[in-house]
Amino acid sequence: MIVITSPNTPEERIGEIVRHIEQGGVQAHVSRGTDRTVIGIIGKADPHLAEHLRSMKDVENVIKISKSYKLASRDFHPDDTIINIKGVQIGGDNLVVMGGPCAVETPEQIDEIARLVKSAGGQVLRGGAFKPRTGPYSFQGIGVEGLKWMKDAGEKYGLLTITEVMAPEFVDICAEYADILQVGTRNMQNFDLLRKLGTVQTPVLLKRGMSATYDEWLNAAEYILAGGNPNVMLCERGIRTFETYTRNTFDLAAIPAIQSLSHLPVIADPSHATGRRELVETMTKASVAAGANGLIIEMHTDPDNSATGDGVQSLFPDQFAKLLKDLEQLAPLCGKKFG
Amino acid sequence: MIVITSPNTPEERIGEIVRHIEQGGVQAHVSRGTDRTVIGIIGKADPHLAEHLRSMKDVENVIKISKSYKLASRDFHPDDTIINIKGVQIGGDNLVVMGGPCAVETPEQIDEIARLVKSAGGQVLRGGAFKPRTGPYSFQGIGVEGLKWMKDAGEKYGLLTITEVMAPEFVDICAEYADILQVGTRNMQNFDLLRKLGTVQTPVLLKRGMSATYDEWLNAAEYILAGGNPNVMLCERGIRTFETYTRNTFDLAAIPAIQSLSHLPVIADPSHATGRRELVETMTKASVAAGANGLIIEMHTDPDNSATGDGVQSLFPDQFAKLLKDLEQLAPLCGKKFG
Amino acid sequence: MIVITSPNTPEERIGEIVRHIEQGGVQAHVSRGTDRTVIGIIGKADPHLAEHLRSMKDVENVIKISKSYKLASRDFHPDDTIINIKGVQIGGDNLVVMGGPCAVETPEQIDEIARLVKSAGGQVLRGGAFKPRTGPYSFQGIGVEGLKWMKDAGEKYGLLTITEVMAPEFVDICAEYADILQVGTRNMQNFDLLRKLGTVQTPVLLKRGMSATYDEWLNAAEYILAGGNPNVMLCERGIRTFETYTRNTFDLAAIPAIQSLSHLPVIADPSHATGRRELVETMTKASVAAGANGLIIEMHTDPDNSATGDGVQSLFPDQFAKLLKDLEQLAPLCGKKFG
Amino acid sequence: MIVITSPNTPEERIGEIVRHIEQGGVQAHVSRGTDRTVIGIIGKADPHLAEHLRSMKDVENVIKISKSYKLASRDFHPDDTIINIKGVQIGGDNLVVMGGPCAVETPEQIDEIARLVKSAGGQVLRGGAFKPRTGPYSFQGIGVEGLKWMKDAGEKYGLLTITEVMAPEFVDICAEYADILQVGTRNMQNFDLLRKLGTVQTPVLLKRGMSATYDEWLNAAEYILAGGNPNVMLCERGIRTFETYTRNTFDLAAIPAIQSLSHLPVIADPSHATGRRELVETMTKASVAAGANGLIIEMHTDPDNSATGDGVQSLFPDQFAKLLKDLEQLAPLCGKKFG
CATH class of the missing domain: 3.20.20.70 (Aldolase class I)
Structure with missing residues (x-):
């Protein structure tokens, strides 16, 4: 999961977002761009975390990278089901x-x-x-x-x-x-x-x-x-x-x-x-x-x-x-x- | 309901479509156009008639004129429900x-x-x-x-x-x-x-x-x-x-x-x-x-x-x-x- | 711009993607997740870079963070145009x-x-x-x-x-x-x-x-x-x-x-x-x-x-x-x- | 073309619609249903007639039966173009x-x-x-x-x-x-x-x-x-x-x-x-x-x-x-x- 902040979000607010993420037992990895900051989340996050983050102030977008389904995925089960x-x-x-x-x-x-x-x-x-x-x-x-x-x-x-x-x-x-x-x-x-x-x-x-x-x-x-x-x-x-x-x-x-x-x-x-x-x-x-x-x-x-x-x-x-x-x-x- | 035939449908085929309609106890009203014939159905048709007609040979289109819902319709109940x-x-x-x-x-x-x-x-x-x-x-x-x-x-x-x-x-x-x-x-x-x-x-x-x-x-x-x-x-x-x-x-x-x-x-x-x-x-x-x-x-x-x-x-x-x-x-x- | 790699992309391939990005005079910032790696691009990239990256092997997705329009954007011109x-x-x-x-x-x-x-x-x-x-x-x-x-x-x-x-x-x-x-x-x-x-x-x-x-x-x-x-x-x-x-x-x-x-x-x-x-x-x-x-x-x-x-x-x-x-x-x- | 009137449109209004149609040199063929009347238009109508009729009072719908394109149609040119x-x-x-x-x-x-x-x-x-x-x-x-x-x-x-x-x-x-x-x-x-x-x-x-x-x-x-x-x-x-x-x-x-x-x-x-x-x-x-x-x-x-x-x-x-x-x-x- 990746969190993208609004342009020119102040440092302290980024700190708050990071703390919010890390409270859930996962790691936050911060990349500062020219106007937006991108926070990558590493580890298995709580399913509701994305929704929480999306509703936080200064969060412009939250992008899920992993698929939300597992058993149906070919990543999980590479061979064709017969x-x-x-x-x-x-x-x-x-x-x-x-x-x-x-x-x-x-x-x-x-x-x-x-x-x-x-x-x-x-x-x-x-x-x-x-x-x-x-x-x-x-x-x-x-x-x-x-x-x-x-x-x-x-x-x-x-x-x-x-x-x-x-x-x-x-x-x-x-x-x-x-x-x-x-x-x-x-x-x-x-x-x-x-x-x-x-x-x-x-x-x-x-x-x-x-x-x-x-x-x-x-x-x-x-x-x-x-x-x-x-x-x-x-x-x-x-x-x-x-x-x-x-x-x-x-x-x-x-x-x-x-x-x-x-x-x-x-x-x-x-x-x-x-x-x-x-x-x-x-x-x-x-x-x-x-x-x-x-x-x-x-x-x-x-x-x-x-x-x-x-x-x-x-x-x-x-x-x-x-x-x-x-x-x-x-x-x-x-x-x-x-x- | 209106039935529109394919261009140049022969008379006898139109007769068969009309007979099919009238078997259901409703009237068929035929208008011959320059290349297509339009058959209007008058009376309360069986709900499946449209589907039957649509699947008949030489029927190009069937158009329902009346609404399929009744109790929800303002025609049926002109005043606002409160x-x-x-x-x-x-x-x-x-x-x-x-x-x-x-x-x-x-x-x-x-x-x-x-x-x-x-x-x-x-x-x-x-x-x-x-x-x-x-x-x-x-x-x-x-x-x-x-x-x-x-x-x-x-x-x-x-x-x-x-x-x-x-x-x-x-x-x-x-x-x-x-x-x-x-x-x-x-x-x-x-x-x-x-x-x-x-x-x-x-x-x-x-x-x-x-x-x-x-x-x-x-x-x-x-x-x-x-x-x-x-x-x-x-x-x-x-x-x-x-x-x-x-x-x-x-x-x-x-x-x-x-x-x-x-x-x-x-x-x-x-x-x-x-x-x-x-x-x-x-x-x-x-x-x-x-x-x-x-x-x-x-x-x-x-x-x-x-x-x-x-x-x-x-x-x-x-x-x-x-x-x-x-x-x-x-x-x-x-x-x-x-x- | 963010690049997301396919699960389990080998290190050397990630290195190649990074080199490809940095050839364009921008910086690449790598975050390794549990199965995918996320590469953030910092600086003003060439407009074609996203398309190039998207067509590279092992790139699962490329996400543009900045808007593609500038003069029309309120970021650029905060006051209403009259x-x-x-x-x-x-x-x-x-x-x-x-x-x-x-x-x-x-x-x-x-x-x-x-x-x-x-x-x-x-x-x-x-x-x-x-x-x-x-x-x-x-x-x-x-x-x-x-x-x-x-x-x-x-x-x-x-x-x-x-x-x-x-x-x-x-x-x-x-x-x-x-x-x-x-x-x-x-x-x-x-x-x-x-x-x-x-x-x-x-x-x-x-x-x-x-x-x-x-x-x-x-x-x-x-x-x-x-x-x-x-x-x-x-x-x-x-x-x-x-x-x-x-x-x-x-x-x-x-x-x-x-x-x-x-x-x-x-x-x-x-x-x-x-x-x-x-x-x-x-x-x-x-x-x-x-x-x-x-x-x-x-x-x-x-x-x-x-x-x-x-x-x-x-x-x-x-x-x-x-x-x-x-x-x-x-x-x-x-x-x-x-x- | 077929004109469908609103439920219970009075006879005189239907007469007006028919006259409007026939002014254009085409024939109107009236079928009275239980609550709606259907008027079929026979002959080659002016291309704007449909739009006029659609905007008339008491006209619920106008349905074009013929296609609006001719030269592109297989009716006009039955063999494949090579x-x-x-x-x-x-x-x-x-x-x-x-x-x-x-x-x-x-x-x-x-x-x-x-x-x-x-x-x-x-x-x-x-x-x-x-x-x-x-x-x-x-x-x-x-x-x-x-x-x-x-x-x-x-x-x-x-x-x-x-x-x-x-x-x-x-x-x-x-x-x-x-x-x-x-x-x-x-x-x-x-x-x-x-x-x-x-x-x-x-x-x-x-x-x-x-x-x-x-x-x-x-x-x-x-x-x-x-x-x-x-x-x-x-x-x-x-x-x-x-x-x-x-x-x-x-x-x-x-x-x-x-x-x-x-x-x-x-x-x-x-x-x-x-x-x-x-x-x-x-x-x-x-x-x-x-x-x-x-x-x-x-x-x-x-x-x-x-x-x-x-x-x-x-x-x-x-x-x-x-x-x-x-x-x-x-x-x-x-x-x-x-x-």
């Missing part, structure tokens, strides 16, 4: 494909889609039973019943399943039925939910908040890791910007950037990132070229007549199958194994 | 001031600050007992003990109290001790929390999500209102933009804009919106001139030595008292009663 | 109001509006003769003819005039007819235009770029100041964010923030910042409360039938007159003289 | 690579880099002789001398050249020396420059403004096309968002999105989009997978000691050569020819 779920490896040089509908609708729908995901070469079945919706009058999901249908379909076709969990009290029931628990973009900083997910061992896919920085995202992962659950994967799903043609702005550079900062697998979600079916195939390939460890893609047998929305970005089954075929060729050129 | 809490009126031409520390620290601290808030002319004591923090290693709040100290201080000095509630399971305990429950910016779309708050009658201050549109914010309020709790006030606390000099970008135009869209009181939070003590006084006055129904302002007796952070934006007691003095003169010029 | 134009003072505790149409249309239109601006108490007549337009098929302005009409109207009623200049080659002709030259948001970083404006003495109103940081904005002003023209005022006109209800997000906190960083007058433009007539009056008052040194407001006698657009945010003459009346009362409470 | 420059094809299924330093420094530097670009398989030499810089005290480029060195190097090695042109008065001189003229991000809406570029036939690479929407970007291209120069290529170089880890947010979905809206070639700039050398290779591959028609990449022989900055994102020659080698394999999988 999460093994029933024999499916997520992370490292494996490419995993998760496919399925936005929402579970009927047992027949999810069974048919599961069959299609499997035959196309996917490994994980996605589907929402509880849906976060902007307004209270929209379809809120089928509930627990949907989880059961999904589990049945997954087992029948040999697929893992992933579903969104929206509140701490649903973590246990969701973990009973699904192999991976998804935290949605609006819940990335629902700290109670994160803490609860730290108490189980079920793998978690943590979506980036729609206006979260990399630092905030990795700190959210840190909550789960610090609670004792090491099985976290991160999901880039687009951020909110001024551009409205696509639903979000797909920040693909986040994939290699996060992989350099962290050892956790990074999954890309081209469906929600773009919100436009006609862009999903291209952006899936771009995600693989950007180094994604996996993909989560919406697919539906009849998006025009989906009861539950988001059809606008769902691939048709034949598009999905063709895309996964293409990935078999593309993946090896990008250092990944697929198919 | 919330009466133990004789303090919030809304309409009343100006309410909420002041206090970021976090409750000790009984003495909160007692002393309550005394100062009261003597300056404030009506509500703010203070956090549970703190949402970006990283798991930061101070997370005192907990229930802090709520008790705050309640005692509020009662002693005749102040209402407001505190943040972070999860559905804490709503009841917080409502037992505090007069107003605050939903933080990261929880604006924590739908389980909003639903729970709809089941109580305790007034709620709903902070705007840091990247929430007006529409999303009012829909979040709609969750609480639709649940049966009419006592909602909205709080503008800045949005996330590219500018980093201030902690957030204080969107003051949201105040009159939301007041034209909704009947709910709008409170301004200049402390978190700017994150800089030296801007708080000026931006408090600007908030009043923008028509705010109230203010929530951080104040601390010793921000340099606060154990819990956010001192950087807290006013000193004398600044707070001087500011409220100034508001006595300013408020009447802005159509508000204060002091 | 620009005197034919007896009208802009800056300090004076409040200046500039009013008029988006675009000059006819001699009669601009004469009538000038009369209304004057009678309401405004001091400056605004009007565009050259219009920057997103698409090439929109109305591009009347041209030089319009400048003449405006000059005539200004002289007739005793008003200063302000008009937008869009390219270096028009600076001289615009300066011949107008008292203040406006640089539009899209041109804030048109460096050739800024350089040319530095060569004249005509006062310049420099609008903030729609995604410009405070630092970039002040650096753009620095171009004009460094060229030799000290008569620069800054204009906050809203920034681009994800919110689309208002045309831009009006960053009112920029007013006191810029006033603390710089001595230049700050003018607010509530018309373009909101793009909605019904918000202009309230946001004008909020601008004054935020400490603005002046306002630039669109007003039109018949916005419904304006030939040139932007009627949507123009006040009617009676609204404009009423607003200026209100400012007479509000200004003194905000430390300004008006009327 | 620009042929001295035998190099840009557009369609060709992949073009432009490489070189941020700034031209010496004849030796640019000669050596040209040799490396050519031997790696690149077709175009990039290099800045005039540099747009945020502050007036930064290096502003070598000037015309640099253009000559670049032209010599390009001719010696059989490379096209591209350089930035910053103002209308430099278009002719730059066009004399360079094969492609680049418009920088800050100049995307420098309309005088765009108009001047419309009067020459030299191909133009138009960088996206750092906060420009797709619509604004294509309208900027329209200025050049409408002036008579059909040789325009677009360059995605990242947009400004809240994330600061990368210099900009690389909006890769803009590549297929713009290609669906327009027939113009789209070039990707991973160097400026990320501002970090370690991300450039991965994001170059992602750009190709996203369908880019070309790449513009910074490369420098000695970025640590570059006199002119931006070394932080420049590839070393061996990285550049290896990357182009990889593209030879990747391009065919993405439907492009390279090498």
Whole structure:
């Protein structure tokens, strides 16, 4: 941590700041510049020290040098985390494909889609039973019943399943039925939910908040890791910007950037990132070229007549199958194994 | 709702879209333009119709004309909502001031600050007992003990109290001790929390999500209102933009804009919106001139030595008292009663 | 300037970085932390040094401590700049109001509006003769003819005039007819235009770029100041964010923030910042409360039938007159003289 | 164009709006909904009609259905534009690579880099002789001398050249020396420059403004096309968002999105989009997978000691050569020819 004083701060005031720092058991190292003085702090400071210093008179700026997250950091854990779920490896040089509908609708729908995901070469079945919706009058999901249908379909076709969990009290029931628990973009900083997910061992896919920085995202992962659950994967799903043609702005550079900062697998979600079916195939390939460890893609047998929305970005089954075929060729050129 | 077709969509396809619309029991009204056809939908459509239509072939765009929220809308409730809490009126031409520390620290601290808030002319004591923090290693709040100290201080000095509630399971305990429950910016779309708050009658201050549109914010309020709790006030606390000099970008135009869209009181939070003590006084006055129904302002007796952070934006007691003095003169010029 | 090395950078590499710094005639001051080393640079470094250092191996970050602008900085010029134009003072505790149409249309239109601006108490007549337009098929302005009409109207009623200049080659002709030259948001970083404006003495109103940081904005002003023209005022006109209800997000906190960083007058433009007539009056008052040194407001006698657009945010003459009346009362409470 | 009235607008007012529309020689088609009335406009309306209508009383919203640009639109020109420059094809299924330093420094530097670009398989030499810089005290480029060195190097090695042109008065001189003229991000809406570029036939690479929407970007291209120069290529170089880890947010979905809206070639700039050398290779591959028609990449022989900055994102020659080698394999999988 570095403290920068205001121009021409008097010596005695610098002395006070130094004493304040050293009271916390760390060392202060003073460099006098032409008009500002810089005080470096050496040692492990109390987490609140930065905030205290920032609010002191004559302190112009406090710059944290060390990262605020530890367990999520590649400094702490240099090797890629590889999460093994029933024999499916997520992370490292494996490419995993998760496919399925936005929402579970009927047992027949999810069974048919599961069959299609499997035959196309996917490994994980996605589907929402509880849906976060902007307004209270929209379809809120089928509930627990949907989880059961999904589990049945997954087992029948040999697929893992992933579903969104929206509140701490649903973590246990969701973990009973699904192999991976998804935290949605609006819940990335629902700290109670994160803490609860730290108490189980079920793998978690943590979506980036729609206006979260990399630092905030990795700190959210840190909550789960610090609670004792090491099985976290991160999901880039687009951020909110001024551009409205696509639903979000797909920040693909986040994939290699996060992989350099962290050892956790990074999954890309081209469906929600773009919100436009006609862009999903291209952006899936771009995600693989950007180094994604996996993909989560919406697919539906009849998006025009989906009861539950988001059809606008769902691939048709034949598009999905063709895309996964293409990935078999593309993946090896990008250092990944697929198919 | 209006459907716009792609250029040169064939007649028979338009017929199919019209049939799809009319199956839902609403009317379709077709206007043929030079290259695009526009289909107006008349009547109360199923909430999913827009999503279905958007995902149909040859549909270029679907535009919703009606607002997605109802109870929060001024169309529905033309008069200002005025919330009466133990004789303090919030809304309409009343100006309410909420002041206090970021976090409750000790009984003495909160007692002393309550005394100062009261003597300056404030009506509500703010203070956090549970703190949402970006990283798991930061101070997370005192907990229930802090709520008790705050309640005692509020009662002693005749102040209402407001505190943040972070999860559905804490709503009841917080409502037992505090007069107003605050939903933080990261929880604006924590739908389980909003639903729970709809089941109580305790007034709620709903902070705007840091990247929430007006529409999303009012829909979040709609969750609480639709649940049966009419006592909602909205709080503008800045949005996330590219500018980093201030902690957030204080969107003051949201105040009159939301007041034209909704009947709910709008409170301004200049402390978190700017994150800089030296801007708080000026931006408090600007908030009043923008028509705010109230203010929530951080104040601390010793921000340099606060154990819990956010001192950087807290006013000193004398600044707070001087500011409220100034508001006595300013408020009447802005159509508000204060002091 | 501070250089932060990557964790565990070897001693010899730190030596190389230090030598690189000291070759430039400045001193390097090394602080060794537990895993990173911090190198402070003392003295006036070459402007490219930061960029060089940032691209060196083992350099994790380079932080500039001093501001990159000088003449625009309050450190350099502690007193408010007051620009005197034919007896009208802009800056300090004076409040200046500039009013008029988006675009000059006819001699009669601009004469009538000038009369209304004057009678309401405004001091400056605004009007565009050259219009920057997103698409090439929109109305591009009347041209030089319009400048003449405006000059005539200004002289007739005793008003200063302000008009937008869009390219270096028009600076001289615009300066011949107008008292203040406006640089539009899209041109804030048109460096050739800024350089040319530095060569004249005509006062310049420099609008903030729609995604410009405070630092970039002040650096753009620095171009004009460094060229030799000290008569620069800054204009906050809203920034681009994800919110689309208002045309831009009006960053009112920029007013006191810029006033603390710089001595230049700050003018607010509530018309373009909101793009909605019904918000202009309230946001004008909020601008004054935020400490603005002046306002630039669109007003039109018949916005419904304006030939040139932007009627949507123009006040009617009676609204404009009423607003200026209100400012007479509000200004003194905000430390300004008006009327 | 569609006009939406406020709820419960009286019949006679709707009649007035209709008359206003029909005065312009177009037809109005009225659909009465339950509370709002929708008026469709059929025929080619005057460009200002939308603005007039938007400012009329009782008009809640005006929605443009047709695009505001024509010549840039794929509706107008369904086939890909392919620009042929001295035998190099840009557009369609060709992949073009432009490489070189941020700034031209010496004849030796640019000669050596040209040799490396050519031997790696690149077709175009990039290099800045005039540099747009945020502050007036930064290096502003070598000037015309640099253009000559670049032209010599390009001719010696059989490379096209591209350089930035910053103002209308430099278009002719730059066009004399360079094969492609680049418009920088800050100049995307420098309309005088765009108009001047419309009067020459030299191909133009138009960088996206750092906060420009797709619509604004294509309208900027329209200025050049409408002036008579059909040789325009677009360059995605990242947009400004809240994330600061990368210099900009690389909006890769803009590549297929713009290609669906327009027939113009789209070039990707991973160097400026990320501002970090370690991300450039991965994001170059992602750009190709996203369908880019070309790449513009910074490369420098000695970025640590570059006199002119931006070394932080420049590839070393061996990285550049290896990357182009990889593209030879990747391009065919993405439907492009390279090498």
